[in-house]
Amino acid sequence: MIQEIEYKQVGKFEKTKFEKIHNEIFPDSSIASKLVANEIAALIKQKQKEGNTCVLGLATGSSPIKVYEELVSLHRSGELSFSNVVTFNLDEYYPMDTEHQQSYYHFMHQHLFDHVDINPENVNIPDGTIPVEEMDQYCIDYEMKIKQYGGLDFQLLGIGRTGHIGFNEPGSHPNSGTRIITLDHVTRTDASSDFNGLEHVPKKAVTMGISTIMKSRRVLLLAWGHKKATVVQQTIEGEVSSNIPASFLQQHKNTTIILDSEAASELTRIKTPWLVDQCIWTEQLKFKAVTWLSQELNKPVLKLTDKDYNDNGMSSLLAVEGSSYNLNIKIFNKLQHTITGWPGGKPNADDTNRPERALPAKKRVLIFSPHPDDDVISMGGTFLRLIDQGHDVHVAYQTSGNIAVTDDEALKFSEVAYNFQTNNKGNNFKKVIEFLTSKNPGDIDIPEVRLIKGLIRRMESLGAIRHFGLSDEKVHFLDLPFYETGKIKKNPLGEKDVKITENLISKIRPHQIYAAGDLADPHGTHKVCLDAIFEAVKNLKNKDFMKDCWVWLYRGAWQEWDVSEIEMAVPLSPHEVNKKTNAILYHQSQKDRVMFQGEDSREFWLRARERNRNTAMLYDQLGLADYEAIEAFKKYNF
Known part of the structure; x- marks a missing residue:
C-alpha cells in the first residue's frame, strides 16, 4: 500500500465515538491543498522509481483547483514529471461538448493537462457527446479501461451539498458503476453561477459509480467553506446511507477527508468539544459553550442552572467557575457589551466595555x-x-x-440609450444591441457589454x-x-x-x-x-x-x-x-x-x-x- 504523507494539521485527529472517517483540519485551503499535491507527487515519484504506471482518479470543481496549481508548479520547477501517469476523471455533464467552457474536459486541460507533460492518450474524461443509445456500452468500456490499468491508485474527491461524490447523487447504490444519472436540483443550483443561470445547467451527467470509487487504493476528499459544514458532519459522523453517498467512505480502509476550519465547524469535536472529551476552558470556549447551551435548551443565559450544565457535559466548566450563577452573569455581561448603538465609538463615554474606541470622536x-x-x-x-x-x-x-x-437588463438600457441619441454616437449601443440579441449561452461578453453592465451597477x-x-x-x-x-x-x-x-x-x-x-x-x-x-x-x-x-x-x-x-x-x-x-x-x-x-x-x-x-x-x-x-x-x- 502506498504510504501517504503525514499531515501537520490543526490539532491531532483522534477518532471519537462521533467520527467514523479519518479527517484532518487546516486553517485554510491553501495549506491543505499544497500537502495534498505533495502526497500525489510522492505517489507519482514512487511509481516511477518502481517502473510502474501511476493511475489517478481526478475531480473537478473549485475544491481541487489549488491542488492542481501546486502540481503544475512542481512540474514547472523540474521536480515532477507526469510521463508515467494515467488519469480517469470522475464525471462530466451530459450532454456537453468538450469545447464548452463549463465542460470538465475544458476544466481539466485549463487547470492541469495543458501545463504538464502527461501523454494525451493517458487522459480519460467521460465523454458528454456520446449518443444516448450508445451510453451503456460506453460506461462499461470506461470501467473496463480502469480495470485494465489495475484500478485506481489514488482517487481525489470533492463533495457536493447533497453529499454526492462524483455525481453520485442521493439514492446511489453502493454497487453502482459508471453510468448516466439525473442531477439533483441542489447540485444544479450550486452550478448555476458557472452556467450564467439555472436554465443553462445540464440536467444529467456521466459519473463513475460508488463501487468504482470504493475500489481505489487511496481516497482523499476535499471540502472547503461553511456551506459544506453540514454535509461534512453527516458524512463523518452520520450513519452510512445512500441519502449521503459520501458516507459510504466510512467503509473504505484508506480514506482521509481534508477540511478547512469552516468546513469542519459542525463536527462535534469542533462545535461542542465538551461532549467529546475534557476541555481546556478558555474564555472564548466558555462563551461558546454557554451561548450554545442557552440556545439548545431555549432558556435565557441568566436562567441556566447547575443541572443544565451537568446534564450537557459541562460539569468541568462548573468546577472551574464555581457555580452557574457566577458564570451566567459573566457571560451575560459579555454579550451585553457587544451591543452598541455607536459603531464608530461613543464620544465622551467610558469605552472600557464598548466594542469600539471613543477616540477620535470623528473617525x-x-x-x-x-x-x-x-x-x-x-x-x-x-x-x-x-x-x-x-x-x-x-x-x-x-x-x-x-x-x-442579466442580458435582458443590459439590452433594455442599451436600447433606451440608443433611441435617446440622435447622432452617430449611438454606434456603440447598436453594437451592444446586435451582440445581445444574437448571444448564445456561454458566450463571453464583448468589452462594450461589460461596460454597460458595469455602469448599470455603478449608477445603482x-x-x-x-x-x-x-x-x-x-x-x-x-x-x-x-x-x-x-x-x-x-x-x-x-x-x-x-x-x-x-x-x-x-x-x-x-x-x-x-x-x-x-x-x-x-x-x-x-x-x-x-x-x-x-x-x-x-x-x-x-x-x-x-x-x-x-x-x-x-x-x-x-x-x-x-x-x-x-x-x-x-x-x-x-x-x-x-x-x-x-x-x-x-x-x-x-x-x-x-x-x-x-x-x-x-x-x-x-x-x-x-x-x-x-x-x-x-x-x-x-x-x-x-x-x-x-x-x-x-x-x-x-
Whole structure:
C-alpha cells in the first residue's frame, strides 16, 4: 500500500465515538491543498522509481483547483514529471461538448493537462457527446479501461451539498458503476453561477459509480467553506446511507477527508468539544459553550442552572467557575457589551466595555464592498448610523459586478440609450444591441457589454449611497482586475489587485475598515476581495496610521456570524431597517432576476431584513433586550 504523507494539521485527529472517517483540519485551503499535491507527487515519484504506471482518479470543481496549481508548479520547477501517469476523471455533464467552457474536459486541460507533460492518450474524461443509445456500452468500456490499468491508485474527491461524490447523487447504490444519472436540483443550483443561470445547467451527467470509487487504493476528499459544514458532519459522523453517498467512505480502509476550519465547524469535536472529551476552558470556549447551551435548551443565559450544565457535559466548566450563577452573569455581561448603538465609538463615554474606541470622536471609515450592493445588504444600517453620527465615511466597490447583470437588463438600457441619441454616437449601443440579441449561452461578453453592465451597477450604487446622504466624492470604484475577465470564472488575486487596495487605504488612512468576511467559496469573489484587503493590510501594518486602524468583518447575504463570534452588534430601529431596505431596492438589476441567488429564491432586501431580525431575536432569546434588528461584526486582528 502506498504510504501517504503525514499531515501537520490543526490539532491531532483522534477518532471519537462521533467520527467514523479519518479527517484532518487546516486553517485554510491553501495549506491543505499544497500537502495534498505533495502526497500525489510522492505517489507519482514512487511509481516511477518502481517502473510502474501511476493511475489517478481526478475531480473537478473549485475544491481541487489549488491542488492542481501546486502540481503544475512542481512540474514547472523540474521536480515532477507526469510521463508515467494515467488519469480517469470522475464525471462530466451530459450532454456537453468538450469545447464548452463549463465542460470538465475544458476544466481539466485549463487547470492541469495543458501545463504538464502527461501523454494525451493517458487522459480519460467521460465523454458528454456520446449518443444516448450508445451510453451503456460506453460506461462499461470506461470501467473496463480502469480495470485494465489495475484500478485506481489514488482517487481525489470533492463533495457536493447533497453529499454526492462524483455525481453520485442521493439514492446511489453502493454497487453502482459508471453510468448516466439525473442531477439533483441542489447540485444544479450550486452550478448555476458557472452556467450564467439555472436554465443553462445540464440536467444529467456521466459519473463513475460508488463501487468504482470504493475500489481505489487511496481516497482523499476535499471540502472547503461553511456551506459544506453540514454535509461534512453527516458524512463523518452520520450513519452510512445512500441519502449521503459520501458516507459510504466510512467503509473504505484508506480514506482521509481534508477540511478547512469552516468546513469542519459542525463536527462535534469542533462545535461542542465538551461532549467529546475534557476541555481546556478558555474564555472564548466558555462563551461558546454557554451561548450554545442557552440556545439548545431555549432558556435565557441568566436562567441556566447547575443541572443544565451537568446534564450537557459541562460539569468541568462548573468546577472551574464555581457555580452557574457566577458564570451566567459573566457571560451575560459579555454579550451585553457587544451591543452598541455607536459603531464608530461613543464620544465622551467610558469605552472600557464598548466594542469600539471613543477616540477620535470623528473617525475616517472605509467600507469595502466586494460587489456594488454588499455594503447596503450586509451593513446598510451601520453604514447609515456612521454617516448620521458624523464620521468621515468612504465606500469602495471592489468589483464592477457586471457579471451579475442579466442580458435582458443590459439590452433594455442599451436600447433606451440608443433611441435617446440622435447622432452617430449611438454606434456603440447598436453594437451592444446586435451582440445581445444574437448571444448564445456561454458566450463571453464583448468589452462594450461589460461596460454597460458595469455602469448599470455603478449608477445603482450611487443612487443607494445618495439615499443615505453620502456625497459622490466619498465613493471609490476600484474595478479590481482579477474580476474583469468577461467570464464567470475569475483570475486569481494579483499584485495589481492588492496594490489598488493598498493605495486606497493609504489615501484614506482609516480608523476603521469594514470588509465582507464571507468565506463560503475559497475561489469566490468575496474571498478574493477579502484576501486583497488582508494582503494590503499586512503590507501597510507598520505604517503609523495603521496602528490606529481596526478592521471589522461583516457576513454576506446568506449567513450571519455565530453568536459566539460576534464582537459588535449594532441594533437598528424600524426607521433604519426601512431606509436600509430602500437602499437595497436601488439595485434594481439585482431585484427581480438575481443571477446568483443560490437556493434561496427570496430577493436580497427580504433576506437582509429576515437575517437582521433573526439576530435580534437570538439576542432576545439569550435574555438581552428585544430590538427590531441587529447587524453583527467580528473583529479581525492583524
